[in-house]
Amino acid sequence: MKALAVVMATLVAGSVLTTPASSAQRKTLFEVLFPKAHEHRLKREQARQEELRKKLALEELKKRKPVRVATSRFYNYRVPKRATLKIEPKKWEVAAVASVASQTVPSDELETQAVSNLKQSQMTTDLLSESMPKLAAEEYVIKALNEYYSSQQNYFWLNEHGEWNAKARSVFKLLENSGDFGMDANDYKVSKPQTNVVENDSENTGQSSQAHDRVHMELSMSIVVLRYAMDAKFGRINPNRLSGYHDFPVHYEKAQSVFSSVMEHALPANVLRGMHPENQKFLALKRELGSLSVDQDEIIDLPVKVIIRPGNAHESLPEFVSAIGKRGSDKLKSDFQEILSGYDGGTQYSNELAALVKAYQKEAGLGADGVIGPNTASKLAGIKPETKERQLVLAMERMRWLPHELGERHVFINQPEYRARYIEAGSEALSMRVVVGKKSNQTNFFYDEIEHIVYNPYWGV
Secondary structure, eight states: OHOOOOOOHHHHHHHHTTTOOOOOTTOOOHHHHHHHHHHHHHHHHHHHHHHHHHHHHHHHHHHSOOOOOOOOOBBBOOOOEEEEEOOOOOOOOOOEEEEEOOSSHHHHHHHHHHHTTOOOHHHHHHHHHHHHOOOOEEEEHHHHHHHHHOOOOOSHHHHHHHHSHHHHHHHHHHTTTTTGGTEEEEEEEOOOOOOOOOOOHHHHHHHHHHHHHHHHHHHHHHHHHHHHHHHHOSSSSSSGGTTBBBBOOGGGGGGHHHHHHHHHHSSSHHHHHHOOSSHHHHHHHHHHHHHTTTTTOOOHHHHHHHHOOTOOTTTTHHHHHHHHEEESSSHHHHHHHHHHHHHOOSSSSOOOHHHHHHHHHHHHTTTSOOOOOOHHHHHHHOOOOOHHHHHHHHHHHHHHHSOOOOSSSEEEEOOOOOOOOETTTTEEEEEEOOOEEETTTOOOOOOOOOOOOOOSOOOOO
């Protein structure tokens, strides 16, 4: 038994010793003798496998059809479609007759009493005389007026004599001063009735002509008022028809509610005036536009395409120094009085003159680098009144595309300035430079509510 146990032990031991190692623990003789060389061999193999993988991926990409991403496009602007106004006369409304037993009141007397209680407005009477004028306007304007006057046919802008009332006259003054808000008064002129009544016409023909004139005056006034209200509140044009870079909501469906808000008020001129944005940015533009005729910049003839660096000489340098003497503030002139008075008109751009230019650039909101370039030259030369007026009008129009109130907290990205500002409680809490793309790859114009913010993003500029 003892010999058998020894043999069994030997067999067991032999079985343990000869059991193959796991794949994770197995090592070759080369790996044991040359571990570093083995490590280099593994790295070369991994690099070869990676290179092969990239090659296969590249061949796969070549087989695929290229994906082309269409960039935003610029459009030929098209005005909104127009439609013709057609108001149907409102049906007569028979006033309620006191309930009387039919046995006690004859039928002919009951009919006479009902007719005497008919309620029909003057406008409905005029429409029944087939005096509907041919008036055309934007589709959203026509739709809103059709809905309003189909249910409420009363003259709003005319008195009992068929003449303009006080509400209409006050609105006329506002329309005439449309330019104060960056709008064109020629877009809001009420068309006159096109009727010709001769002396030998019958009395009925004369009455029909007067009815036509009254309806024409009322409806043409309403067309102009609604057009003005929509332009003042949402903008004169649809920005989305300019290019694919504009992504703003369209508000044509609000025409009915806008028109109702005007017609339900005793002072419609005040309502129309309140349609314009009333935020500080818009009001500042309006004040600047109003001051153009009073405070116009004197245009100075200066070369704009110029680069003058400190230490260089330029023949136009005396003109720029003289322009700074005209454009600079009183404080700047006082601080650099010695330099301005002692300048002899030389063409050498010295460090002293560079300090003067830097002070002006800082005062004008330019980059204070002391280099007289196109921006500094344009600022010193001044902007022609008509050019500045056009810029202000365009800026006011763009402000109408945005919400009139941006909220207590908002982020405003001024693309031409390459800067984003965070506003809180009316004050600038944070400002930073931003990238807005280039002409071929622009940043879209839009507004939306911020839902999340990414801090320290992985991408860089």
